[in-house]
Amino acid sequence: MNLKINNTFSKKLPADTNLENFPRQVSNACFSYVNPTEPLKPELVHVATELAKELGISNEEINSEEFLNVFSGKKLLKNTRPYAMCYAGHQFGNWAGQLGDGRAINLAEIEHDNKQWSIQLKGSGRTPYSRSADGLAVLRSSIREHLCSEAMDYLGVPTTRSLSLSLSGNQVLRDIMYNGNAAHEKGAIVCRVAPSFIRFGSFEIFASKGDVETLRKLTDYTINEFYPQFESGTKKGYLNFFEKVAENTLDMIVHWQRVGFVHGVMNTDNMSILGLTIDYGPYGWLEGYDPDWTPNTTDNQSRRYRYGNQPQIALWNLYKLANALYPLIEEAEGLEKILNNYQTNFEHEYLQMMRSKLGLLKEGDSDKELIESLESTLSLAETDMTIFFRNLAKIPKDLKFDEDDLSSLNYVIDAFYKPEELEEAVQEKWKNWMKSYIDRLQLEGLSDEERMEEMNKVNPKYVLRNYMAQMAIDKADNGDYALIDELYLLLQKPYDEQGQMEKWFTKRPEWARNKVGCSKLSCSS
Template identity: 65%
Template sequence: MKNLKINNRFTVELPADPNEENEVRQVKDALFSYVNPTKPSNPKLIHASKEVAELVGISADEIQTESFLNTFSGKEVLPGTRPYAMCYAGHQFGNWAGQLGDGRAINLTEVEHNDQNFTLQLKGAGKTPYSRTADGLAVLRSSVREYLCAEAMYYLGVPTTRSLSLMLSGDQVLRDILYNGNPAYEKGAIVCRVAPSFIRFGSFEMLSARNELKNLKQFVEYNLKHYFPEIKGEPKDQYLQFFKTVADKTREMILHWQRVGFVHGVMNTDNMSVHGITIDYGPYGWLENYDPSWTPNTTDSQNRRYRFGNQPQIAQWNLYQLANALYPLINEAEPLEKILESFITDFDRDYKGMFLSKLGIFTSTEADDKLISGLDTVLQLSETDMTIFFRNLSKVQKSDSVDEAIEKIKDSFYLPEEIKGDILESWKKWFTVYLQRLNTEELSDQVRSEKMNQINPKYVLRNYMSQLAIDAADKDDYSLIEELYLLLQKPYDEQPEFEKWFAKRPDWARSKVGCSMLSCSS
């Protein structure tokens, strides 16, 4: 990696853990600990993104080199760098968890390229002082899911980390996939993920909870200097503006999640980025049938805290915890409370505009609230595929009858035989109102359809698709990873050669492990 421009700002400017032993412990008065990755026995490159490589300053030719393999599997440390794991805390499922930290992630280095800065991080690279009782490793199935999903989200237009490489370690890793006392050995794997930084809400929570206020002030100012240089003024005003900017970026991210039907599954405060990007792809999923109460996380199956419909409220709750962490620097509750109160108000306003655009309506009236709530209701009367419904809705024309409109979206019904009686009447009532509303819009059918198809994806990374790629990869067949990688780079295009992926979840995937509910080890 001869052209990589190393720029280790985080480790140069922030306090390090003086203890360099890689042993699990409580780390005080530090934001990170130096730690080297565990050397894999026989690393093998499965897939790499040429675009992400070029983004950080690595040429396409270098991807095939031994240096690339050794660096991004953790076998060798780049000259002039010192890998490290970050120390942070957080709330998990609403409960204070204390110190957490990078338990299976190791930051290799920061690099600068084309006036942009990136952190290169290995996930699954071995034990750190924050691994608690775990081994810090990752398995092939979770690594395939993370690698593909980050790139899928990027091309959907959702703020996210990126994926550089996916590798096998050559080692076996013991995992209990469903936490039911049946552990088994699986293939170990490592993903290199890329982001401006991996700074989380939990980093600020940790410093505040431990009353390390000098470090807290230094850390906020570090973020302002490097990631929010546009924020000027007196220190207290800067801290407030920092919080508001993070809140705004978080709101934008959640809007995109709701737009494409993405459910994160583990919205703990340690999984929330100050950059407003999606991080930590574990038990995520896209809505198959439209169900706001759905969560992909087995750990959350009882309380459904992180269900699809609750993601905006959880984002606000997490921001409340960040506000509490920043309060010692501001010492005024009211301005923080105003930002928190406006979060949902602003979200509701933006959500309405976003949802109407999914319907092909680009003006807004008060009556549209009923149109939106009405659709939310009928979508749940019988299992209806969210992605297929909204994509096919673009085929509806202003001159269509209600029956013609329903015919155009019928492929989205999982149980078409249920669309009769009261359910059918409810759909007819909704489409009557919808068609009347469409006819008040000036856009032609063609222009409206084109605009809708830029908002409503045709292809998303359904869990069964990932599972098929995982099953093949487990047999050393990586062709499906490549096929999905190519498909997901153009999620809004028709791509007739990939039409088979524009389909409802198959029946066999309804209850298969990895295709419906997933655990945090997924």
């Protein structure tokens, strides 16, 4: 493969001077050199061909032995020296100290069409940051990450990407539900791609150790490479940088809320400094609309990372990043102003986003009340978020109501899990909300067709529901990868009707309600 190598991270930032690969505390270094563990018998499962084109990789190269060898970790790219990144983090609200790339190894940075990409293998073996773990990953979690990374990009959500998914040929021991029932599973490797994998925790590690020199080097590097509109090495530049990170983070979260995505483990080490969705572990999409839902079994009690709390957790994480950057700025006022603005800015951006989901292009005085009423009503009965908003676009704005009219519900009836059990009081609330919504539509100048077109641009028809990913996992365990291919193609056009794919526009089936992998997920991978 003729890839243009342009390593900036490892050239411009300090490396760990210890070249041995064993778990340890690393000081005064942004990364440690380490090679992937050679897989026993690699096999290519799937390639995101459109991403490959963006990286300058041809179809002929995809089908080569070199592609499989490089992106499974069997052989290194010429003139490269892989490494694992050092970072720390707050996990579930508690300081966890040094973490780092425990099962991810950066192969290289490449440049194509004036874009810089970092290529990283996840599940490629132990690193100095693996602690007591094996640094490997299993097929089930790798399928979920591979498909979701690409699905999110096509949804328009800022995200890291996934180039390829390979089997390693190794067996990996995992306790899927942390209940003492460990079992061997197929090992797998995902090739992740992003402009950078720097996280909030990358800055926290040096601030926690009082290593201001390395903190400054990392921050200046990040500004120069990814935020060049700001001046590195100055307090103003550092504040501008932090403000833009806050804006990017806010934008990402608004997109999450728009499509009903729940990350599940928003630790500071899982927060990208570029505002990208990173580390797809126990994620999920809302099936029944429930602001208190989290897909993470580890978070079942506190529900810290529930859907409705994601905006506030992002702010909490930004506070921790601000603390990490403080030694470079040495004044709190500017940082506090940015953090205070986050809440105001989020409320504005969220309102605008919800207006777009409802097809309200003009600003109405009662829009906030209308939206809050909708969110409250959606929670009264199990209602599929994706189907509801997609079908809401079909309601004609000239629909007439009389006192007992419930015909408006027919347009969204498929979104209810048990429509026959809707209580009279719930029906009444829906009737009142629908009337308010149709009254509000009268202020819009769009025709029904034009409004539907606008709403369908922001309300996806297809998302990667957990049961869909689990179906692909179950087939892949038996060597059948056809469903991975089918879902990849489906999720490339999530806003299109795709009539031949209509079977995927449906509520979660009852068999998946309590099935492991469909409703309950752990961090085990």
